[in-house]
Structure formats: C-alpha cells, structure tokens
Amino acid sequence: MTVISSNLGYPRLGEHREWKHLLEHFWQGKLDEPEFHATAKRLRLTNLKKQRDLGTNLIPVADNSDYDHVLDTLVAFGAIPARFGRFDHRLSLTDYYAIARGTKDAVAAEMTKWFNINYHYIVPEFDNVHFQLLDNRWLRYYQEAKTELGIDGKPVILGPVSFLKLGKRAGQPLTAAEIAALLPRLLPLYVQVLQELAAAGAHWIQLDEPTLVQITRPAELEPYTEALTALHTAVPAIKIELQTYFDSLDRYEQIVDLPVQAIGLDFVHDHGENLQHLRDYGFPADKILAAGIIDGHNVWASDLHAKFALVQELQTLTAPDHLWLQPANSLLHVPITTRNETKVDPVLLGGLAFADEKLRELSWLTTAANDGVQAVQAAFDANQTKLAALNQSAHRNNPAVRAAEATLKTQRFERQAPFATRIQSQHARLKLPLLPTTTIGSFPQSPTVRAKRAAWRKGNLSDRAYQDFLHTETKRWIKLQEQLGLDVLVHGEFERTDMVEYFGQKLTGFYATQNGWVQSYGSRGVRPPVIFGDVAYTEPITVAASVYAQSLTKHPVKGMLTAPLTIINWSFVRDDVPKARVQNQIALALRQEVLNLEKAGIRIIQVDEPALREGLPLKRRHWQAYLDEAVYSFKITTSGVRNDTQIHTHMCYSNFGDIIATIKALDADVISIETSRSHGEMISAFEQTGYDKEIGLGVYDIHSPRVPSVPEIEANIQRALRVIDARQFWINPDCGLKTRHEAEALAALQNMVAARDAIRAQLPTATHA
Known part of the structure; x- marks a missing residue:
C-alpha cells in the first residue's frame, strides 16, 4: 500500500515578511509592476522548492x-x-x-x-x-x-x-x-x-x-x-x-x-x-x-x-x-x-x-x-x-492558578446594579454631551514609533528614553484629540505592536514569537501569541499609560484592554486542556487589571471583544456553549467595578443579528460595532430586536486609505438614528486607526466630528438626558 503526503496551501508572507514588504513598496511607488512580479516569482518558487525538499x-x-x-x-x-x-x-x-x-x-x-x-x-x-x-x-x-x-x-x-x-x-x-x-x-x-x-x-x-x-x-x-x-x-x-x-x-x-x-x-x-x-x-x-x-x-x-x-x-x-x-x-x-x-x-x-x-x-x-x-x-x-x-513543566502546573480557578465555583459575576441604574450614575459622573464622540483605541503607528520600539527592544534605546518618547507621543495625540473636538479620548496605544500580543507579553503562560507572523488581511501580518502554560497576572499592564494620558486632559480617557475570548481567538492556544479553561484563566488575570484601572481613577474602561462573532463555531449546534463561555469570561473580567465606572466593548464585522442576545448578555454599558463596509446591515438587526444600552455603530471604514466626506458620514449617522435613540448613540470610526497614516486619520476624524456637529445642531438638546 502506498500512502502519499499532500499539502493544501503554504503561507504567503515569507520567512522575513518579504511578501508584505513587496506589497507595501508597490503601494508606496517604490517599485514598478515588472519589478513586483519578478520578486513575487522568486518568493513563489522558494516556497514551492521548500515544500518539495520537506518531502x-x-x-x-x-x-x-x-x-x-x-x-x-x-x-x-x-x-x-x-x-x-x-x-x-x-x-x-x-x-x-x-x-x-x-x-x-x-x-x-x-x-x-x-x-x-x-x-x-x-x-x-x-x-x-x-x-x-x-x-x-x-x-x-x-x-x-x-x-x-x-x-x-x-x-x-x-x-x-x-x-x-x-x-x-x-x-x-x-x-x-x-x-x-x-x-x-x-x-x-x-x-x-x-x-x-x-x-x-x-x-x-x-x-x-x-x-x-x-x-x-x-x-x-x-x-x-x-x-x-x-x-x-x-x-x-x-x-x-x-x-x-x-x-x-x-x-x-x-x-x-x-x-x-x-x-x-x-x-x-x-x-x-x-x-x-x-x-x-x-x-x-x-x-x-x-x-x-x-x-x-x-x-x-x-x-x-x-x-x-x-x-x-x-x-x-x-x-x-x-x-x-x-x-x-x-x-x-x-x-x-x-x-x-x-x-x-x-x-x-x-x-x-x-x-x-x-x-x-x-x-x-x-x-x-x-x-x-x-x-x-x-x-x-x-x-x-x-x-x-x-x-510536565512548571509552565503547565502553576499551583496559584489552580487555586484561582477553584474560586470560580463559589463566585457570581454580575454588575452591582442593572444598566438603567448604572447609566444614570455614569452620566452624572462623566457629563458627556449628546452623541459623545470617541475613537476605538489605537492611533497610527508611524515609522518613528516602530523604529523607537525596535531600538528599545534591541537594547539600543534605554527604558527611560523610550518611556519619554511614548509620553511625548501620547501628549501630542491627546492635544490633537482635544483640537479635533473628541469627547472621550484614548492614549493611542503607541507601546503596543498588537492588541493581543501586547497582553501576551505581560501575562505568564504566553510566548511572544520572534518571527511567528501570519497574514490577517492584505499585507497586514500579526504575530499571535502562543499560550503554552497557565495564565497569571503579575503586575499592572496598562495602568501607567492610562493614568499619564488622563493627567494631560479634563476629558475622560479610556483604559484599553483586550477581552479574554479575543485573546483566545487571536492566539495559538495550548491544546492539552479545554479552551474555556484557558479563557477563564485570562479573565481572572484581566479582572485584576480592570480593578487597578478603576482604583487609579480611570472612569471608562474599554474591554474589546472584536473576535466574538468571528469565532462562532460553523455549526449552530455548537454555538450556545461557545457564547455562554464568552459571556462568562467577559463578566469575570468586567463585573467587579462600581456602578459609575463605564464599561465599553468593541466588536468587528457584520452579521451580528443572530447573536444580539449574547451582546445584551455581556452587560457592557456601551458597545461599538463595525458597520460601514457592511453597508449598515447591523442597523437592521437592532431595528428588529431593539437594544436598551448605549451603542456606537462605526461611521466610517478605517481599513481603506480613502478619507470619507462629511456628507457620507452624516448619512451613516442619520441612518443609525432612524433606529437608535440619539441619547443612546455614540460616534466613532469602525476600528482602531493603527494601520492608517497620520494625515489620513486626522482628515477622516475631522470629517467625522464635522458630521457629528452638523447633526447635533439638528437635535433638541446637547447633553445626555
């Protein structure tokens, strides 16, 4: 009997991301089409030869x-x-x-x-x-x-x-x-x-x-x-x-x-x-x-x-x-x-x-x-x-994590009061105008940001010099957000290469690869962290950056975390124990970070769950267990805060209509969801089911370098307001702005704020009721 080996497809990026750089150099006008095709051919042939050599x-x-x-x-x-x-x-x-x-x-x-x-x-x-x-x-x-x-x-x-x-x-x-x-x-x-x-x-x-x-x-x-x-x-x-x-x-x-x-x-x-x-x-x-x-x-x-x-x-x-x-x-x-x-x-x-x-x-x-x-x-x-x-290693046999897991059986993870009560406390504390306007979290990672981070990692830039640079960049963007007219600010996440990898570098049980790049879309590569052992919290992760940013402005600055399920879905997860167990370990660790942010005076904490919908099992019979586990780990993370601390979350991409019940069950005070590329399909889902909490349906697409016009963004806002009460609605882009150039980001945000102002002027009141 002869058995043969077959492959279904090979990674495109190249061992050192040669493919990524090829695409971006073409987009930047650094090479022409014949040069592009010649280089692409060399990469293809290298990949084919390697597969042959591997048998x-x-x-x-x-x-x-x-x-x-x-x-x-x-x-x-x-x-x-x-x-x-x-x-x-x-x-x-x-x-x-x-x-x-x-x-x-x-x-x-x-x-x-x-x-x-x-x-x-x-x-x-x-x-x-x-x-x-x-x-x-x-x-x-x-x-x-x-x-x-x-x-x-x-x-x-x-x-x-x-x-x-x-x-x-x-x-x-x-x-x-x-x-x-x-x-x-x-x-x-x-x-x-x-x-x-x-x-x-x-x-x-x-x-x-x-x-x-x-x-x-x-x-x-x-x-x-x-x-x-x-x-x-x-x-x-x-x-x-x-x-x-x-x-x-x-x-x-x-x-x-x-x-x-x-x-x-x-x-x-x-x-x-x-x-x-x-x-x-x-x-x-x-x-x-x-x-x-x-x-x-x-x-x-x-x-x-x-x-x-x-x-x-x-x-x-x-x-x-x-x-x-x-x-x-x-x-x-x-x-x-x-x-x-x-x-x-x-x-x-x-x-x-x-x-x-x-x-x-x-x-x-x-x-x-x-x-x-x-x-x-x-x-x-x-x-x-x-x-x-x-x-058999200590990495996978941590007694402290085992003890923390045991406490899950005796705890109930719910907010202190229902949303209707909490939101009044939050409005009184935050004093935000109607249609509060914010961004999702990250700002452009310029070549300078990436170069400074690389120099610091290589030991060519001291910790103090790198921290000074991050403070300078944060201060500059806090001022830019104020000038733009945003209501709730972010520190920009300049210290983070990736919203999952960053947390993986700060928790035990994770390994951040050197060259473990995987294509996400186009030339965008990510390095999913490898969760190989028991996960535990050792020290504050985001507190210092959030507190510094908040010290620069009177506007609320959001603390920014990535939720457990997204960390799971965007990581390579150990396969020797059930995923839900690893997910709850992460939730217990992040719960401590949320409480530390609140203790430090951060009034809004965003716990992003962009991968919740994408990770749904392909067969509906497996959905409920997955969704129940998602809600449970999210609540472990977020339920310990006071009523007047506002919990936000963010989710990517359309087709959420079939999990609206789960979105409600998360019990986040404010949720933001991508809608622009899906042409507002999410709006019809909320029209059919209703939603009693606050929500931001992304009003422009950040994945394209194109800058949307003011009328275009106005139309997106108006369409949403036909379904969602203005007192519930937030204005924000679809997603973080990390991959955009600064000029693109600022121009788009300027148009977003102008569209908001035009619509605010048509509304009877300028503050939350």
Whole structure:
C-alpha cells in the first residue's frame, strides 16, 4: 500500500515578511509592476522548492496571492464591481488593489472574516455581474512550477458554489434561487480553466468547497452536484480533489458520492464526527481519502504516535493506495518555521511546529505508513520526549492558578446594579454631551514609533528614553484629540505592536514569537501569541499609560484592554486542556487589571471583544456553549467595578443579528460595532430586536486609505438614528486607526466630528438626558 503526503496551501508572507514588504513598496511607488512580479516569482518558487525538499509529494500551486485568494477568484472571472471600471483583460496591479483598498472615488469592497478564523477576505459583489475569464491564473502558476522546478503541482481553486456563497448581491448573501441563476453562467468559465489545465498536462486540481461543512439539508447539495457533474463531464481528464475543512460533514453519505476522485476531510476540527462517519458508513472504494490529520490552524507539534494510530485506522477504512495524508486546512494560517525562534525556552520549542515542521511531520507519518515506524523511529522517540517535557513543566502546573480557578465555583459575576441604574450614575459622573464622540483605541503607528520600539527592544534605546518618547507621543495625540473636538479620548496605544500580543507579553503562560507572523488581511501580518502554560497576572499592564494620558486632559480617557475570548481567538492556544479553561484563566488575570484601572481613577474602561462573532463555531449546534463561555469570561473580567465606572466593548464585522442576545448578555454599558463596509446591515438587526444600552455603530471604514466626506458620514449617522435613540448613540470610526497614516486619520476624524456637529445642531438638546 502506498500512502502519499499532500499539502493544501503554504503561507504567503515569507520567512522575513518579504511578501508584505513587496506589497507595501508597490503601494508606496517604490517599485514598478515588472519589478513586483519578478520578486513575487522568486518568493513563489522558494516556497514551492521548500515544500518539495520537506518531502511533500503533492504540492499546491496557485495558492499564492497578491492580496487575497477570493479577490483573485473574482478578478479572474470578471466579477468586478462596476464602480472600479469595466475590463476585458487581466487587471493591472493598480486596478487589482483598487478593489481591495478603494480609491478617491470608489469605496473599497467589503472585507470580512474567513469562516471563524482571523483571516479576512474580500467579499465578491454579484450585482449585475458579467462573468468572463480574464485570467487563467491557475494555468499560469501550474506552468511556472512545472517549467521552473519540474513540479507537477495541484492547482488550488476556490469552488464555484463556495465562491458564490461567500459573496453578496444588493448587500445581502445570495439566496438559493440567486445561486441557481448565477451558477450556470459561471460554470463554463471553470470548465475553460480545467480544459486549459488538462491541455497543459495537469492531472489533479484541488477544488476548495469549504461551505460544504455548513450543509444540513439534502436540497442544499444541489448546486454542488450540478457544478461537479458539469466539470467531470466536460473535463474527465482532470481529477478533482474536493476539499473541505474547519469542521465535519453533516451530509457525509451524499457528499462522498459526488462525482470526484478524492475527498478532503478534516480530522482535527471535526469534533471526531468525520472519523465516526467513516466507521459507520465506510468510504467509497473508488475514491481517495485526502485525510487532514495535522492541525493547520495551531502551532503545536503533533503526537506522532497518536497520529500514526489514526493513520493505521484510516488505512483499514480505505482501499489500497487510496489514502493521502495532509494538513486539515491550508498552512496559510500558521507561521512558516520555528528555526527563526532563537530565543525561546527549549522546552517550549520542542512542542512547537509551524508550517515547515508540520510538513516534516507529514513526511514522517507517510514514511511510517509505507515502511513502518522503525524507518522513522528516532523522530517518533524525540517527539515523545519533547511533548512529555512540556506537559510536565512548571509552565503547565502553576499551583496559584489552580487555586484561582477553584474560586470560580463559589463566585457570581454580575454588575452591582442593572444598566438603567448604572447609566444614570455614569452620566452624572462623566457629563458627556449628546452623541459623545470617541475613537476605538489605537492611533497610527508611524515609522518613528516602530523604529523607537525596535531600538528599545534591541537594547539600543534605554527604558527611560523610550518611556519619554511614548509620553511625548501620547501628549501630542491627546492635544490633537482635544483640537479635533473628541469627547472621550484614548492614549493611542503607541507601546503596543498588537492588541493581543501586547497582553501576551505581560501575562505568564504566553510566548511572544520572534518571527511567528501570519497574514490577517492584505499585507497586514500579526504575530499571535502562543499560550503554552497557565495564565497569571503579575503586575499592572496598562495602568501607567492610562493614568499619564488622563493627567494631560479634563476629558475622560479610556483604559484599553483586550477581552479574554479575543485573546483566545487571536492566539495559538495550548491544546492539552479545554479552551474555556484557558479563557477563564485570562479573565481572572484581566479582572485584576480592570480593578487597578478603576482604583487609579480611570472612569471608562474599554474591554474589546472584536473576535466574538468571528469565532462562532460553523455549526449552530455548537454555538450556545461557545457564547455562554464568552459571556462568562467577559463578566469575570468586567463585573467587579462600581456602578459609575463605564464599561465599553468593541466588536468587528457584520452579521451580528443572530447573536444580539449574547451582546445584551455581556452587560457592557456601551458597545461599538463595525458597520460601514457592511453597508449598515447591523442597523437592521437592532431595528428588529431593539437594544436598551448605549451603542456606537462605526461611521466610517478605517481599513481603506480613502478619507470619507462629511456628507457620507452624516448619512451613516442619520441612518443609525432612524433606529437608535440619539441619547443612546455614540460616534466613532469602525476600528482602531493603527494601520492608517497620520494625515489620513486626522482628515477622516475631522470629517467625522464635522458630521457629528452638523447633526447635533439638528437635535433638541446637547447633553445626555
């Protein structure tokens, strides 16, 4: 029996973020399009060669991107929003990036989270769309790999049904009828892509249909069946690996009978259900099982003995020579290699596996499956030794944390008084005007800010000099906020590289990687902290910065924290204990920080939970447990303050309508939510359900360099005020301003304040009732 190893996708950023710098240098005009493409090609070939050298048998091609793979798909098939122009040819980089980033005259396409992880994709718009194949990018990259490296790759293509389901029409997800109408117009282009690949000698394609894991009713399978039948009939020479990930298949029996040659299943994030399906119903003898056995969304080394036991069982459930071993999802979502982590505790390092190490694990498991464990015995033995050392270390056995966890059973986490009582105390203390105006938290991280922080980290700038710089920058922005006319100020977060990483650096049980970068959106890379041990609070984290900023102004300055669930969702979390347990450890630590901020005189404390909605399990049957855990940890963090201390929270992205009850249950006094890129969809959710607390629906998009006009922001405010009482409403941008240039941020805020003033003048009173 021959088992082979396969990969689903490789990280784009480059070991030293070469891809990120490439994009940004092009945007800054530092290189032209031919130079861009030459450098991008070198990076692609380096990534392909590395996968081959690590022993990967079936290597993905065309999984690379110049921004986002969904954007690549809509551009390739001509599904370009009309506001960006009409095209009959492959787009230039300038036109391509206009869709993602916007222009002076055209709002950027909506961006939202990829299923329930911290990656953002560009949302296709299918209004008056005229599909046409403008670029067979899959053919270009297949030929490049074959010609340059001799790699007969596996082109990765987003499937037609998922492509349609990920998009919108008239600002709303497509209905089944709309998908049925658009699919026949799109399928001929997919057929053309496959025909050209077949003519070039391609044998396999990886057709990603991740939305299959959300199918619950047989009727929902009809468009997938239509699409796959059409492709198989028209291009029988191409073999299709139908790839799913992030969860199990509820319609397993029907899906494995679809007309494809391989089925990719996730055996990591499936709650054990996919494996049980195989045991209960078997697997077709004429199909290959592409088994996702390595976690592509976390950084922990696999237990090779446990994985090999799974492989052995899968071998008994599939026909001979019909098993591939691969990650459970694309490795896009993990860092590239641990070899650049030169300062990490060796005990922790032994338990880590980034993309390259995961491919090496797959190679070992493939060898073990074909030649026996003895062929890789040394690797298996070393793996067991390293995992035991981490699990038995003091990092994961902290008596103080165990004692704190035990107290949870005896405590009740609720605010002292109901909101109606609290808000009166807060209004009396804060004395804010009607439509209070603020920002979400961060201000632009200029090259100077980043350079000073880097110099301090390297020891080239003293602690005192760095602190003086932070104070100078904070003082400057406090004055700018006062000049702009904001009502509630922030200190700017100049000391923070990232809203999660920063807290990870201050709490025990976290490791801040040196080069563990992961793409979030476009060129934006984040370094998710690694939660590897028990989490504990050791000293105040944000108090000094908040107190200093408050000393500079009479306006309230918000204390700024990141909430437990977001820290969990934007970190790589230890996998030896339940996530909820780690989440509550973080909440207990942050509770102490909240109380210390209050004790220091901070009147407003914002505990941001932007990742709550994005982390929802893909299957509704798992939602309630997740949401209950989120509410519980948030209340642990925030419920200890006095009635007149105002708790804020912030959440990102749309589609909150189905968790309004949870938003209310958090019991935050003020919530701010992104709405601009989603064209106000959130407003209708609040119109339907009502909301009795205070709220800010973001009035302009911070992810685009475009500066919105005053009338545009006014229109967004007016639309919200048709649903939400002015006495409840706050004015704020969508999100933090960290990624914007200073001039962009100031111009947009100036317009936001002007729009607020115009609307305030139309209201009967200027203060909270």
